[in-house]
Amino acid sequence: MKALVVYGSRYGTAAEIAQEVARVIKDEGVEVDLEDARGIKDCDVSPYDLVVVGSGIKIGKWTSKSLKFLKDNRSSLANRKVAIFVSCGAANEESSRAEGQEKYLDEVAAKNLINEPLSTGLFGSVYDPEANHGLMFKMVNRSVRKNLQKQGIDPSKRLDYRDWGEIRSWARGLVDKLKNDS
Ligand SMILES: Cc1cc2nc3c(=O)[nH]c(=O)nc-3n(C[C@H](O)[C@H](O)[C@H](O)COP(=O)(O)O)c2cc1C
Structure with a gap:
């Protein structure tokens, strides 16, 4: 089994989350590639069973390159398991988490993915x-x-509002779902 983790990060926060997600996936016995969305030109996602895409949020938006990755690979991602995550200020307080989930994860998934994501992760900021x-x-x-x-x-x-325990267990959950469904 093989996984790809792609991230868009302006200040390094989502990048560190992506690194940890990739590390956990690898520890669970799945081969993994980690890519900064800025470095991706043409990407063939066909070798991957699982694709994780994440971004930091600035003024309500994912980075342009991480969104471009979702859009460019829209049809090929429909045939594989896809999980998305964000790192944002809205995740830091209980009162704004529902809004963060809706705007930065559910709406982005509905607009850019053909199928429902395997899982979404709403993670805090620094x-x-x-x-x-x-x-x-x-x-x-x-x-x-x-x-x-x-x-x-x-x-x-x-x-640092990132809950590393939550991030690791989210990543482990992805591998569990991947293994259970295969
Ligand atoms: C200029 C700026 C704008 C931001 N806008 C938002 C926002 O609209 N909503 C939100 O929840 N968090 C917002 N944040 C918080 C970031 O999403 C948070 O710091 C995130 O961890 C950044 O990820 P990155 O370092 O990977 O880019 C903003 C932060 C900055 C500095």
């Missing part, structure tokens, strides 16, 4: 007060900072 990735990043971090202060959380500290 708040880094030291990071400097331009004006838009600063503005978003500023509003996150205010929100943290409101919740009584110290915004001078880096916060």
Whole structure:
């Protein structure tokens, strides 16, 4: 069995999730290729039993290259097991998770995949007060900072909202489904 993990990541958060997903899949005995969507030109997905595609979210959007991968391979992905995940701020709080699930996963799947995905993963983000990735990043971090202060959380500290246990068990679940169905 063979799996492909493709990711789109602007600040490295979804990239690290994709790396961990690929590592777990490999540990479960499945051969795996890991690809940054930016490096993909023509991709033949036919050797893969499972294709995992993930992205970070910026202003409501997947990266253009990770979406392009879904669109370019729409018909060939219909014949294999596909799982999608996102890393986003909406996943960090219970009150915004349903909206994140709907906008960044369910709507993207409905629009870009022919069949229902095998599974979807809604994973948290990283708040880094030291990071400097331009004006838009600063503005978003500023509003996150205010929100943290409101919740009584110290915004001078880096916060990693990714639940690695949840991410690993999601990846293991994909392999279980793959093995059970084959
Ligand atoms: C400029 C900017 C815009 C963002 N827009 C959204 C958004 O619309 N919705 C959301 O849930 N998270 C948003 N986030 C949080 C990111 O989705 C989160 O930091 C994610 O982990 C980034 O993934 P990446 O590092 O792989 O690109 C935004 C972050 C930044 C810096």
